[in-house]
Amino acid sequence: MSTPALAARRRTPRGAAAFAVLALLLAAGLLxxxxxxxxxxxxxxxxGTHAWSGSSVLAGASIEAGSGPSPAAxxxxTKVYxxxxxxxxxxxxxxxxxxxxxxxxxxxxxxxxxRSRxxxxxxxxxxxxPSxxxxxxxxxxxxxxxRSGAPTAGVVAYWLGNPLLNPAVLVFLVLVAPWQWAATRFVVGALLVVGGSALVARLAGDRVAASAVDEVAAQHEEGRDEGPRRFLPVLARMSAYLVPEYLVVVFAVGTFAGWLFPLGESARSWGVLGVLVALVLGLLLVIPTAGEVPLTQGLATAGFGPAVVGALLIALPAVSLPSAVMVVGALGRRVVGWTMVVVAAGSLVSAGLLTVLV
Known part of the structure; x- marks a missing residue:
């Protein structure tokens, strides 16, 4: 039996608890x-101000709605993001x-x-x-x-819950936007995180990508990736494959952002089509935390209706093309695909709810 396997098996409950506390303290410090x-x-x-200062990430990169592809953009x-x-x-x-x-x-x-999804x-x-x-x-x-064996429903809920149930963003919305925006975001966000994640797990059969299954099995068998000695190698390996693909996809999104975001002044009269366009671009476009606040406020000021705003309040933060690319290797295409579909449905619910409330 290999030395790593013996080390993994000999880890005492006290040692395991100490490592877990170390991970918790590390996470708390970083957050x-x-x-x-x-x-x-x-x-x-x-x-104090009740007004959002700063512009959206698109405005910060000088990207105009409907503009053509531009590597410079x-x-x-990518730099601004x-x-x-x-x-x-x-x-x-x-x-x-x-x-x-x-x-x-x-x-x-x-x-x-x-016991249940x-x-x-x-x-x-x-x-x-908290994150x-x-x-x-x-x-x-x-x-x-x-990759550590957590179930699909819990992982998808964690992935969606970070942006959708972010307590700071909910407070931001309460302070700078109509109360209906925060109410819609919380109600639909909670529905998606709990009910939507459970539905994704059911529709996808709670499956994981075959490569991830093989990797987890190998790690369990060999005792790899466990213990503080493996922390830096795992961090380096994860950074080496996630960060480059992340930056490449973000660059591609920025290059075509003008096409991905065609909601200029002429789009105010698109009606239902405008909502569908907003939904699709929200699923593809990548924004930083709270990036939906200035963007939706700008659209509302430009005369876009609550349906467009409601759709973007969910679709923009929940998922993006770069985030989907980053998780597909572990979650699998079925899970990521159904997640996008469920988020799209939730965005339509959000559009309808905000229209009713306003």
Whole structure:
């Protein structure tokens, strides 16, 4: 029997608990640095002004609605986006490595694998609220959870819950937007995180990509990726394949962002077509945490109706093309595909709900 396997088997309960506490402290410190302190300061600022300062990531990259493909715009978009999310991405990668190496897999499965899919989704959603990441930055953690054997419902709920149930963004909306926006986001977001994630698991058969199954089996057999000695190698390996593909897809999205976001002034009269366009672009476009706030406010100011705003309040933060690419290797195409479909349906519900409330 190999030495790593013996080490994994000889780990005492006290040692396992110590490693888990280390992972928890590491996660708390990273989130304090990247999320909790900055958002606390932002809440204090908005409490005094009740007006959002700053522009959307599209405006920051000087991308105009309907403009043609531009590699220069793609590069500028990538820079603006990277500057906005780099802290959260670092936190996501480090936390993901800690999940795979420091937290015993049996503990993760015990927490997330419940008797029913909705129960697993509820736990995953609750675990997501403190981290408050965008869909891309939480993708490494979702990948680590799935590769550690966590069930589909819990992992998808964690992935969706980070952006949709982000308590800081809900407070931002309460402070700078009509109350109906925050109410719609919370109600539809909670429905998607719990009910939608359970539905995705049911529709996809709770399957995981074959490559991920093989990797998890090999890790269990050989004792790999467990223990603090594996932390840096796992972090390096995860960064080496996730970060490059992430940046490439973000660059591609930025290059074609003018086409992906054709909602100029002429689109105000599109009616139902405008809502469908908003839904599709929301599923593809990548934004930093709270990036939907200035973007939807800008559209509302330009005369777009509540249906378009409601669709984007869900579709924009929930998923994106880069985040889907990042998690597909662990979750599988069926799970990612059904997640996109369920989010699209939730966006339509959000459009209808906000229209009724307003």
């Amino acid at each position: 304090l640095w990247s999320k909790w302190l900055p958002y606390s300061a932002r809440v204090g600022e908005l409490s 793609g590069w500028e978009f 990277a500057l906005a999310v780099w802290k959260a991405l670092v936190a996501g990668l480090v936390i993901a490595a800690a999940v795979q190496t420091l937290v015993p897999r049996r503990w993760l499965t015990a927490v997330l694998r419940r 909705p129960s697993s989704a509820l736990v995953g959603g609750l675990l997501s609220t 408050m990441m965008c869909s891309c930055c939480t993708a490494p953690v979702a990948t680590a959870l799935r």
